[in-house]
Amino acid sequence: MYDVIVVGAGATGCTAAKTLSENGYNVLQIEKFKMPRYKSCSGQLIKKTVDLVQEYFGAAVPASVMCTPTENRGMIFTNDKGKVFRFEQPGLNVWRSSFDNWLAMKASECGVEVRDCTTVLLCEENNGIVNVTLRGEKTYTETAKFVIDCEGVVGRLKRKILNNTPQYITTFQTYNQGSIDLDYHYFYAYLQPELSEYDAWFNVKDNLLVLGVSVKDNEKIGVYHQRFLDYMKEHYNLHIDKQTKADKWLMPHILPGCNIDYGVGRVLFAGEIAGFLNPMGEGISAGMESGYCVAQAVMHHFDNVEMIYSDYKERVEPLHSYMKRQWSFVAKITDAFSDMK
Ligand SMILES: Cc1cc2nc3c(=O)[nH]c(=O)nc-3n(C[C@H](O)[C@H](O)[C@H](O)COP(=O)(O)OP(=O)(O)OC[C@H]3O[C@@H](n4cnc5c(N)ncnc54)[C@H](O)[C@@H]3O)c2cc1C
Structure with missing residues (x-):
């Protein structure tokens, strides 16, 4: 039995898996596509993301995952009245497939068992254990004390668990x-x-x-x-x-309150699937930070599910407030976001 099964090998899953594994937990990470997998993305790493990579992965983003111009100098928004807002900040320009593959390699170097070409179909909790149904070449089951679901936007697994249809x-x-x-x-x-x-x-x-x-x-x-x-x-x-x-x-269509789904029982959500996404679609830093926070919460309260949730919420609170502030800021600079008012 694994301590934790992490679903998805994006930035969120790799951060959660690596954090747990380097602290002695037995982690299986499942990715449905063959790595390096394709992910539609502008591949802009803002300064915060670059700093988080250094902090969580103990290394600088390598040149091998970058594309030209490697240096991103910031964002320039034009609002609905044609007014221009410049946000100067040093960042990097990467190909997501290579960047996420590098993160997964780093997780694997710390002892994470990364299994690609495998889809998580179902998670069922029973007597303090999660039975995870997987489909690779065949369909089989693995068990874990916890699952961290970092499956990204579409979230079929989460939809099955919550039985809802997101926007x-x-x-x-x-x-x-x-x-x-x-x-x-x-x-x-x-x-x-x-x-x-x-x-x-x-x-x-x-x-x-x-x-x-x-x-x-x-x-x-x-x-x-x-x-x-x-x-x-x-x-x-x-x-x-x-x-x-x-x-x-x-x-995901995230509205002003930035609603977050933290999980159900022993299946916790992190990253985009939980609702962590900054305005204008910047989601890598929010994914990494929430992946790190959920891993920390699991580590600190491995024997107490309730405490995991309260600790996880407390740890992500600054990120959640930041997202809400950012969403109201964007709503203020443009009337175009009518849904957001
Ligand atoms: C067009 C576009 C441009 C963007 N540009 C930027 C940008 O420049 N900068 C930025 O910071 N963010 C950007 N984003 C947002 C960013 O891509 C996401 O917020 C981020 O990838 C979320 O990371 P994640 O790890 O939570 O999910 P993902 O990166 O989506 O990773 C989830 C992984 O889980 C796997 N998976 C899903 N279901 C299962 C399953 N059942 N079993 C096994 N594996 C599964 C998927 O294959 C995937 O590899 C952009 C998004 C879009 C759509």
């Missing part, structure tokens, strides 16, 4: 060869309601221009994306020679 935002981004009159070192977000139903964004990865929009109504992706391209052509002289890739993903 999602669909993201769509294209990677393009071409040119534009913007500084490649920044991440740009556009909050004008005619460009998206949430936000539209631009950033650069290895000389590819990434242009994305997020929508609540899936059917409108094409219309909004084309409008965004037209806007960028008109305002920043965007020229696209060739579109090389496109991807569609989901984001």
Whole structure:
């Protein structure tokens, strides 16, 4: 029997698994895809994330996971009235597949048993033990004292446990060869309601221009994306020679109160699946911090489930308040976030 089974090998799962394992706990980490797995992401590591990597993983983000321009200098928002807000801050630009794979390697070096190509289908608690049904080449069961569910946005497992259907935002981004009159070192977000139903964004990865929009109504992706391209052509002289890739993903729709689901019994939630996500979709730092906090809470109160929950909530309280403050700040700079009022 494992002490803890961690579901998912994203930034959240790797942080939780590594923290527990280096403190002597017997940890199995399950990832449904083959590592390194693909994850749609702008791959912007803000300063806080870079610092958390150093703190939790004892190493700097390696050059091997970065893309050019490696240095991100901050974010530039344009609100619904066309007003520009600059947030200067040093960060990094990475490919998520390589970054998360590196985190999983670090976890594995600390003794975590990382098992990829395996899906967690079900968690059933019985007499202080969680029976976890897994599907790899065959379907089988493992047992653990606790499960930390870090399965990311779609959260089929959590949906089964809570029996609810969350609201999602669909993201769509294209990677393009071409040119534009913007500084490649920044991440740009556009909050004008005619460009998206949430936000539209631009950033650069290895000389590819990434242009994305997020929508609540899936059917409108094409219309909004084309409008965004037209806007960028008109305002920043965007020229696209060739579109090389496109991807569609989901984001949880987090409202102003930033509701968090901490878990049910011996199955705890952390990262995006729990609801930890900062405004404009920055979720890696929130994932890592919540993954670390849940691991600490489990370690400190291994024999007392109730205490784990109160400790976990206390540890993430500063992060939760920060998220709420950030959401009200974004709601203040734009009328576009009507749902948020
Ligand atoms: C378009 C887009 C751009 C973004 N850009 C940024 C950005 O620039 N910076 C930033 O900080 N954040 C960004 N985010 C948000 C960020 O990607 C997420 O918040 C973050 O990845 C959450 O980390 P996680 O570990 O909780 O989940 P994930 O990274 O999604 O990892 C969850 C893992 O669990 C696995 N899994 C799921 N279900 C199961 C199962 N049943 N069994 C086994 N494994 C399972 C998945 O395959 C996945 O590997 C972006 C998101 C989107 C959609």
